Amino acid sequence: MMRFAAGVLLALITAIGVGGAAFAQTGPARHVQAELVAQRQGIAPGETIHVALRQQIQKGWHTYWRNSGDSGEATRIKWDLPAGWQASEFIWPTPRRVPVGPLMNYGYEGEVLLPVALTAPASARPGEPITLKARASFLVCAEICVPEDDDLSLTLPVTPASAPQDPTWGGAIDKTLAAAPKPAGLSAVFQPRPAGVALAITGAALKGADLAGAYFFPFDATVIDHAKPQAIERGQDGLTLTLAPGYSFQGGHQPASMGGVLAVGDKAYEVAAAPGAPPPGASGLGPPPAKAAGGADLGLAAAAVFALLGGLILNLMPCVFPILAMKAASLAGHGGGDHAEARKQGLAFGAGSVATFLVLAGALIALKAAGSAIGWGFQLQSPPVVAVLALLMLAVALNLSGLFEVGTSLQGAGSGLASRGGTLGAFFTGALAVVVAAPCTAPFMGPALGWALTQTPAAALTVFLALGIGFAAPFVLVAFAPALLSRLPKPGPWMETFRKALAFPMYGAAAWLAWVLAQQAGAEDLAKLFAAAVAVALAAWLAGLAQRGAAAGGKPFVLTAGAGVLAALAVAAVAWPQGKAGELQSEPYSPARVAELRAQGRPVFVNYTAAWCVSCQVNDKVALSTHAVEQAFARHKVAYLKADWTRRDATIAAELASHGRAGVPLYLVYGTNGADGVILPSILTPDIVVKAVEAADRS
Amino acid sequence: MILRRTLLAAAVSLGLATPAFALPQLGQAAPVFSAMDAHGHKRSLADFKGKTVVLEWTNSGCPYVGKHYGSGTMQALQRKETADGVVWLTVASSAPDMQGYFTGPTARAWAAKEHWAGTAILLDGAGVIGREYGAKNTPHMFVIDKAGKIAYMGGIDDRPYADPESLKGAKPYVALALADLKAGRPVATPVSQPYGCSVKYNSAD
Numbered sequence: 001m002m003r004f005a006a007g008v009l010l011a012l013i014t015a016i017g018v019g020g021a022a023f024a025q026t027g028p029a030r031h032v033q034a035e036l037v038a039q040r041q042g043i044a045p046g047e048t049i050h051v052a053l054r055q056q057i058q059k060g061w062h063t064y065w066r067n068s069g070d071s072g073e074a075t076r077i078k079w080d081l082p083a084g085w086q087a088s089e090f091i092w093p094t095p096r097r098v099p100v101g102p103l104m105n106y107g108y109e110g111e112v113l114l115p116v117a118l119t120a121p122a123s124a125r126p127g128e129p130i131t132l133k134a135r136a137s138f139l140v141c142a143e144i145c146v147p148e149d150d151d152l153s154l155t156l157p158v159t160p161a162s163a164p165q166d167p168t169w170g171g172a173i174d175k176t177l178a179a180a181p182k183p184a185g186l187s188a189v190f191q192p193r194p195a196g197v198a199l200a201i202t203g204a205a206l207k208g209a210d211l212a213g214a215y216f217f218p219f220d221a222t223v224i225d226h227a228k229p230q231a232i233e234r235g236q237d238g239l240t241l242t243l244a245p246g247y248s249f250q251g252g253h254q255p256a257s258m259g260g261v262l263a264v265g266d267k268a269y270e271v272a273a274a275p276g277a278p279p280p281g282a283s284g285l286g287p288p289p290a291k292a293a294g295g296a297d298l299g300l301a302a303a304a305v306f307a308l309l310g311g312l313i314l315n316l317m318p319c320v321f322p323i324l325a326m327k328a329a330s331l332a333g334h335g336g337g338d339h340a341e342a343r344k345q346g347l348a349f350g351a352g353s354v355a356t357f358l359v360l361a362g363a364l365i366a367l368k369a370a371g372s373a374i375g376w377g378f379q380l381q382s383p384p385v386v387a388v389l390a391l392l393m394l395a396v397a398l399n400l401s402g403l404f405e406v407g408t409s410l411q412g413a414g415s416g417l418a419s420r421g422g423t424l425g426a427f428f429t430g431a432l433a434v435v436v437a438a439p440c441t442a443p444f445m446g447p448a449l450g451w452a453l454t455q456t457p458a459a460a461l462t463v464f465l466a467l468g469i470g471f472a473a474p475f476v477l478v479a480f481a482p483a484l485l486s487r488l489p490k491p492g493p494w495m496e497t498f499r500k501a502l503a504f505p506m507y508g509a510a511a512w513l514a515w516v517l518a519q520q521a522g523a524e525d526l527a528k529l530f531a532a533a534v535a536v537a538l539a540a541w542l543a544g545l546a547q548r549g550a551a552a553g554g555k556p557f558v559l560t561a562g563a564g565v566l567a568a569l570a571v572a573a574v575a576w577p578q579g580k581a582g583e584l585q586s587e588p589y590s591p592a593r594v595a596e597l598r599a600q601g602r603p604v605f606v607n608y609t610a611a612w613c614v615s616c617q618v619n620d621k622v623a624l625s626t627h628a629v630e631q632a633f634a635r636h637k638v639a640y641l642k643a644d645w646t647r648r649d650a651t652i653a654a655e656l657a658s659h660g661r662a663g664v665p666l667y668l669v670y671g672t673n674g675a676d677g678v679i680l681p682s683i684l685t686p687d688i689v690v691k692a693v694e695a696a697d698r699s
Numbered sequence: 700m701i702l703r704r705t706l707l708a709a710a711v712s713l714g715l716a717t718p719a720f721a722l723p724q725l726g727q728a729a730p731v732f733s734a735m736d737a738h739g740h741k742r743s744l745a746d747f748k749g750k751t752v753v754l755e756w757t758n759s760g761c762p763y764v765g766k767h768y769g770s771g772t773m774q775a776l777q778r779k780e781t782a783d784g785v786v787w788l789t790v791a792s793s794a795p796d797m798q799g800y801f802t803g804p805t806a807r808a809w810a811a812k813e814h815w816a817g818t819a820i821l822l823d824g825a826g827v828i829g830r831e832y833g834a835k836n837t838p839h840m841f842v843i844d845k846a847g848k849i850a851y852m853g854g855i856d857d858r859p860y861a862d863p864e865s866l867k868g869a870k871p872y873v874a875l876a877l878a879d880l881k882a883g884r885p886v887a888t889p890v891s892q893p894y895g896c897s898v899k900y901n902s903a904d
Contacts, residue, residue: 070835071897073860101900103835139762139861144798145896147762147861222892247853250890251725 031058031140036132036154037113039173042163043130043156046122051154052113052173053077053090053136061142062107065095067219067260069226070103072145075114075138082130084121090114091180094261094268095217100143104227106217113169113176126160181261181268186238188273190258196231197224197245200278201262201271202238209264211239212288216271218260222248232288237281252649254588275587284382284520300459304466311470345426346479350472352430357468358461360434365457383521387529387574389435390513391536395567397506398537400499404544430472523611525574532570539566589643591651594670597639601672603696604639605689608656608666611646615682616665623684632690636697671696723832725852725889729843730831734790736819737806742788749845751880752786753873755817755855756829756898758799758837759791759809762861763895767838768813770863773855776874777816785877787817792829797899799837800824826900836895840873844880851876853891 033056040049053075055063064072079087092114095106124130133153139145157163165171186203199216211234218224228244248255258273398404510533518526542563549556587593589606597604607624609616623629633640643652645664656666659679667684668677669692680692723730729752733743744752755773757764767773777787791806793799801809806820823829832841842851856869872891879886 071895073894100897102830103897103900105897137862141896143899144760145762145861247890247892250852 030148031061031142031146032056032063032138032148034136034138034148034150034152036134036152037169037173038154038156038166039115039170040163041157041166042159043118043120043124044159044162045120045124045126047162048117048119050091050115050173050177051087051118051132052115052169052176053134053152054169055108055112055114055138057109057111057140059110061140062096062098062105062109063112063138063140065106065108065217066090066092067106067217067221068139069098069105069107069221071100072105072107072141073139073147075136077114077116077137078135080133080135084123085130085132086119087132087134088117090116091177093176093180094263097215099227100141102227105141106226113173115173115176115180120158124158126158129155129157131155179266179268181263181270183271184269186262186269186271187279188258188271189276189278190273191275191277192245192249192254193242196228196242197249197258198240198278199243199258199273200235200238200240200282201273202235202279202282205267205269206238206264207236209267210288211264214239214241214262214264214288216241216243216260216262218246218258220248220255220259222246223255223258233283234285234288235280235282236285237279240278240283252651277585300462303459303463307463307466308470308473311467312473314467314471315474342479344423346476348423348426349430349479350469350476352427353434353472354430354465354468356431356434357464357471361461361464362457365460383517383525384575386513386517386520387525387532388571390510390517390529391532391571391574392432393506393510393513394533394536395540397503397510398540400503400506402496402500402544403537403540405547434468434471529574532574535566535570535573539563539570542566586640586642589641589652591655593641597641598670598674602639603636603672603693604641604668604670604677605633605693605696606641606643606666606668606670606677608643608645608652608661608664608668610644610664613645613664619665619667619682619684623686623689626686628686629689629693632693636693638693638696669693669696671698723841723849723852725849727849728847729841729849732828732831734821734823734828735803736821737801737803737810738819739803740819742819742821744843744847747786748847750784750786751845751850751877752788752843753780753817753877754832754841754843755787755789756834756837756839757789757791757820758793758896758899759801759813760798761837761896764799764837766861766863766866767855768815770866771814772866772871773838774814774816776871780877781816781818783881788819788821789815789817790821790823790828790834792823792826792834793899794826794901795824797901798896799899826898829898829900834893834898836893837898838895839893839898842873842876842880842886850880850886851889852893853888854894857891859892859894 035054036051037054038049038051043049055075057063064074066074068074075090077090081087093108093112095108098105098107098109118132120130131153132155133151136150136152137147138149139147166173184203184205186201186205188199188201190197190199192198211232214232215230216224223243224246225244226246231242233240233242254275256275260271262269262271514526514529514533517529540563542559546556546559546563549559586607589608594604594606607616607620609620611617632638643649643655645652645656656663659666659668659677665682667680667682667689669680670677678692678696680688729744731744733741733745736742764773781787791799791801793801801820801822801824803822806822809815810820821828828834832839836854838855840851840853840855841849844850851873853872855873856866856871858865858869870888872888875888876886
């Protein structure tokens with residue numbers, strides 16, 4: 001009997017338990033306590049006040065934001081209001097990120113107020129209480145999820161005039177409303193790229209803001225892969241986030257817009273992004289500097305000591321490795337003799353390193369004082385600097401490979417010890433080592449540098465000075481220690497081999513910098529860099545020919561001049577500021593978009609192009625990117641669509657075939673009369689395009 | 700070929716390779732897998748070559764799964780489709796100690812209780828198939844066409860709510876995708892937002 005009773009009891013409990021898990025009605029184990037609370041003690045006829053759904057959530061559990069992320073369900077509320085009363089949608093506070101295993105959810109923990117604007121009808125009669133009823137449904141999850149429902153009500157008096165603030169909830173609701181994300185006049189565009197969807201957001205609110213930890217919460221769950229990190233790139237006017245694309249980008253599609261909340265520090269802004277090319281002000285300044293953790297109480301002496309040690313260890317960093325190759329080559333040149341020369345060069349190298357550290361630090365402090373949000377290593381955030389450095393690395397590598405010689409120092413080192421003019425070379429080797437090593441210092445020297453940059457300029461310079469001394473110390477010490485120096489192997493023919501082998505780390509450094517440039521500036525600038533690299537190599541070879549000619553007694557002035565001009569042209573080509581202003585704003589092509597635009601009665605210009613199509617690029621440059629064409633497009637409100645066939649695309653291929661083409665370029669202009677598109681010649685001039693556009697607008 | 704492989708290896712070693720795309724791609728070959736089913740048989744995607752395959756992620760304790768099994772709509776679809784020759788694989792990727800973790804016996808007991816009517820229940824406690832497919836939710840649904848390509852991925856319908864009331868008037872994406880495939884039409888809605896509980900992967904990763 002007892003056993004039977006226990007069995008029945010168990011069955012009952014199980015039944016209740018299962019029912020609870022499936023359609024959880026109010027049971028003993030609620031995870032959320034919910035209630036309705038008001039901002040004011042009453043409401044006047046015609047007035048709008050805020051009331052909030054308050055959720056007190058059990059520790060370790062969470063409810064969800066309007067987009068719940070990878071799983072879950074947003075809290076919902078269904079109002080049952082007397083006639084004439086109106087309640088708005090929730091005004092959602094900025095959510096938290098709640099990672100669940102490999103997934104990411106957006107929601108709230110602890111206590112949350114979800115306010116709505118409540119508007120009384122003008123006909124509401126003062127003196128009569130009003131009861132607001134609502135059914136709140138929410139999913140509350142820890143590792144498991146339970147749906148909960150609550151029938152809630154709140155009674156407020158209708159008052160003749162505005163009522164005073166509610167003493168318990170008024171302040172909290174005001175605070176929630178003040179902190180809630182709002183539009184701040186930010187402009188936003190998004191563009192799918194190979195690395196992810198670039199979301200560029202610019203506007204006054206982001207200028208000079210600390211963008212570390214910036215995060216985009218999309219309203220729609222299909223636009224991004226929530227669990228993936230969002231890479232931040234800062235710009236003068238805002239930032240660019242690189243987002244992992246979500247389902248809406250499957251199969252070559254893209255959403256019509258991307259709305260959401262950008263959270264930056266304790267601020268949050270509503271943004272609505274349209275498809276388009278990011279403006280230049282949204283990037284170019286690199287990721288936000290790492291937060292200086294625990295550096296606040298570091299004294300100057302301690303910071304200087306850390307910096308000195310840091311400088312020493314910096315010699316082992318991969319960034320400096322290629323430069324060490326140069327140092328090693330130079331050191332090897334002094335093995336076994338001429339200690340005076342070695343000391344001179346050691347000091348010159350040290351002076352070069354320290355001076356460059358100080359110059360960079362001074363520039364950094366000045367820029368910081370001028371309000372730029374930049375960090376250490378900033379010089380490598382500028383694409384022209386990276387490009388010039390890449391060419392420099394290539395030149396050094398070509399030199400080590402023996403294509404040409406610089407001065408007589410290395411030649412001297414190869415043939416004996418009679419090196420002259422090596423001092424200046426050593427100074428610049430030191431300078432170069434610092435410029436390239438700087439980005440490596442950021443993660444390693446974070447606390448000391450973070451501290452330094454918040455101090456007076458003099459203290460900051462002291463820290464950087466210590467860093468420079470530490471960095472240069474090993475080389476200088478070796479140069480000053482005859483015992484060490486004499487242990488170095490004797491110079492000989494092996495040095496030529498050694499030197500040629502050392503060229504390869506330098507080629508590697510050039511390749512790495514080219515990759516950095518590709519990340520920063522894109523394929524076009526990379527192509528330019530490669531062209532410049534070929535020119536530099538040609539210049540180096542000509543210079544080598546000239547040198548050998550001179551050695552044989554000739555006067556190869558033409559060769560020398562040619563080499564100089566070529567090298568100068570190469571550097572100018574990559575360092576010159578890019579004139580991108582003339583590039584036409586385009587939007588991605590789709591047949592649906594063409595139909596839509598034509599339905600709006602706009603002339604449409606479709607450019608079927610591809611990165612690998614040289615004539616397409618030429619047409620882009622000489623015709624489409626000209627001022628005349630830009631003005632004509634603006635005048636006739638031409639919609640400019642780009643069908644990018646760089647990667648295989650069945651839609652574009654079919655479209656090309658339907659116009660009897662097997663490839664790009666193809667330029668189609670659709671007139672406003674709905675007739676078939678006019679095909680333009682494959683070689684464009686500005687005049688052809690302008691005339692075609694004018695005809696399209698008339699027709 | 701060797702050259703290409705060498706270049707690829709070089710690119711990978713230099714960190715130049717673009718990161719692997721996390722989501723399975725619509726119209727691309729479905730990731731292959733093999734796993735034990737609830738009866739201890741090894742099942743591989745390759746076994747079902749030439750057949751339409753449905754993958755359904757499940758978690759017996761999830762209220763969203765409960766909505767579809769409690770109302771019987773999931774089992775009805777399983778019966779109809781398997782009768783038409785469709786292979787229906789129910790995948791349990793909950794990790795041990797997590798809600799919805801299945802061993803052979805617990806999976807069979809659940810199947811009997813719910814009158815489950817699919818082809819096989821795959822035991823994926825390590826979450827291997829789940830991660831391969833980027834399964835986020837229970838129920839998260841995939842349809843693989845006879846050519847072995849992903850033809851549908853996303854939610855089972857367009858109502859991302861746990862409330863059984865929400866089944867009324869829902870647009871059953873999976874049923875519609877299967878109907879489109881049978882009729883030889885392109886799938887009208889090939890991708891939708893998956894919804895439900897999170898898949899209870901081992902939290903260590």
